[in-house]
């Protein structure tokens with residue numbers, strides 16, 4: 001661990017870190033255990049970010065870290081043959097797939113790379129070029145992933161041309177449809193499926209369309225679960241036209257929403273599913289999962305990369321799946337989720353002028369504040385003047401009070417991504433810190 005004099009001299013190198021890399025706190029994080037992290041200056045913070053939905057089983061989970069450490073003394077890298085953790089991981093994942101047709105696995109490093117691979121696979125398997133994505137979607141910052149990202153312009157500003165052949169339809173989110181938070185789901189779904197129908201008639205013929213890509217819970221777009229009827233509607237359109245449905249579970253997968261995969265809430269079958277983040281609790285690992293009928297069309301060597309499916313990361317991921325079963329983590333997620341929703345809805349009832357919406361699933365939850373200006377403001381349900389930029393101000397106050405928390409989307413949204421095995425006491429502590437922060441911002445105006 002760095003001493004404070006080491007840290008202050010090390011910190012000066014912060015100015016040599018490329019400006020394009022973002023951070024939400026100052027200082028050096030020196031350790032993490034369970035739901036808490038510590039900084040070099042002695043700060044101990046409750047972590048409601050999990051490093052953006054990654055350390056879902058808590059920091060340095062003993063079983064997972066040990067599995068990785070043991071693997072380090074065995075085989076670390078092996079890109080020219082199978083290694084045991086890779087195959088063992090497939091053995092452990094097969095029984096928890098949202099559909100038995102998902103039987104072909106390929107591991108990568110990051111979510112973005114896995115998205116690239118999924119897009120590539122869809123084009124090869126269908127012999128078609130075009131991809132339909134969702135307004136508000138986030139799929140990553142590499143070129144193909146960036147092209148299907150529609151959550152914020154910052155990710156692709158100034159780097160065009162992006163991958164061609166990308167078309168966008170609205171995701172059922174009231175903001176994007178000119179509605180209010182109480183806009184009924186069925187009206188939203190009908191509008192979005194109508195736009196898909198029009199898109200296929202006016203802009204990209206089904207015969208040119210390889211895939212539709214969707215996050216079952218819109219992440220960077222504002223933490224909005226896709227209604228079941230929308231996912232069913234997409235499935236029906238895909239089936240009718242031979243289009244592949246790519247489901248991005250990078251953020252929503254691995255028990256985050258109270259089921260192993262968020263798509264399970266709909267019962268819809270993905271043709272290709274992309275996973276990452278919580279899969280290996282912090283070790284870099286992603287996966288593209290499909291069915292052999294699709295992946296058998298690939299030429300050996302056309303997918304992959306030097307570090308793809310690293311042995312240490314795969315060993316950690318095996319331990320993640322085991323720990324999730326052994327610790328009955330889904331039950332904890334669902335119980336803690338009810339507690340979190342009840343605390344946040346109580347806060348909303350106390351401040352209806354300032355809090356527009358509480359939404360999400362499991363422990364992927366968001367609070368949206370009203371906005372006096374900025375995107376979507378004209379359509380806010382609340383006309384009363386409220387504090388500007390509430391989400392970032394509330395997040396900063398939470399951090400000052402000892403809790404890490406993130407904003408998301410172009411709207412005023414704070415997101416909660418606590419560890420899936422968080423205790424009732426720590427969850428209540430986080431909810432109380434959030435309440436104090438919100439009320440302080442409201443008082444300040």
Ligand SMILES: Cc1ncc(COP(=O)(O)O)c(C=O)c1O
Pocket residue numbers: 052110111112113115138139140141215219220248249250251252276277
């Ligand atoms: C839904 C979704 N897809 C893809 C990605 C990209 O993953 P990565 O940052 O590992 O490249 C993210 C990252 O936040 C994500 O949330």
